[in-house]
Amino acid sequence: MDKDDEIIKKAIVRNERLKLKKLLAEEDELAEPKKPWWPYATAAAVLCIAAFSYWMLNETETQADLYAAYYQKYPNVVSPLTRSEESATEKEKLYQDYEKGDYALAISGLEALDSDTASFYLALTYLETQDYQKAESMLDSQAFSGSAFELYVKWYRALALLKMEQENEAILLLNELKTKDFPLAENVQLLLKDLKAK
């Protein structure tokens, strides 16, 4: 390929890639994110920092300590609190109650709803109120299979099991998560490593 040919090739390749890029950017404009992005980001950052800090300490811990080291509250990604709270619907307010820590209100409202999202947040609320038995039993449901929260359900269930000293069951779940494209995969690996080192 002579120099001219190389220039032609580079120019055409770039032209095609720019066209693809434009096509994908159009897709972005059409598909506005359904849910805010930042709560996920915040959650991931906080969870990663927590796991990393724990790993740095590198101490032998009990299962309950491990729970404390790895557990972080899942963010309200349904209707995060904003300045315009007044516009929130009754349902949305329940998730905001969860976010604010008004767990009694959140529980009574979420219990009356029938959706995967409501059940997931109800279980999370039980975790926050240290009712691990109830949380674990809610998270142990096939209803979450295929839902957007499926992998998080397994993660929080594994943590609840750990808290209840059911280490073997927790490890089974973590091993399952290890093979998935899970945003907290690094935490899963670290927790498994810590459990092995105990």
Place this chain on the structure above:
Amino acid sequence: MKQIDLLKSGDQLALKAFYGEHKSAFLFFGNRYDLDREELIDVYQDACIVLFEKLKAGKLEDVNSSLKTYLFGIGKNLIFKRFKQKAKVVDLDTVEITSFEDPFKDDETLEEKRMRAAFVKLGGQCQEVLRLFYYEEKSLDEIVSILTYKDKNVLKSQKSRCLKQLKDLVKQNG
């Protein structure tokens, strides 16, 4: 037809669907790295383009992992390449850098820019012949079959005419 087969066939609608399907997960995954959202989206677009081109070129036949896993691997790789370009402090020894080409790695030279400007002014048939030859890297025999030319000699003449037109346009614009 399965999604992977559509992508291999170069179906751009399938690419758009695939892009939308994994975008949120990629942004969540990529958020652990110190890039702002716009740049992360830019990387994600590039990763999808790399994957799409590899699939079309039949270069992913022996990949065992899922497309999503492979896509995230490419994305991670591109993120680290950007860090390297910006000389951000990353422990590259701990990162597996494989040979994914950054689709926009080189700055476009003035000559290339002029050539690209001329290319888009060519007629549709010439653009298609040259696109198949240079971008899709199809052989002349394949192009004869795709564009239903009478034979290879006719195609060769057409390609020569197109290249001449292209170079003339560059001169006119230069």
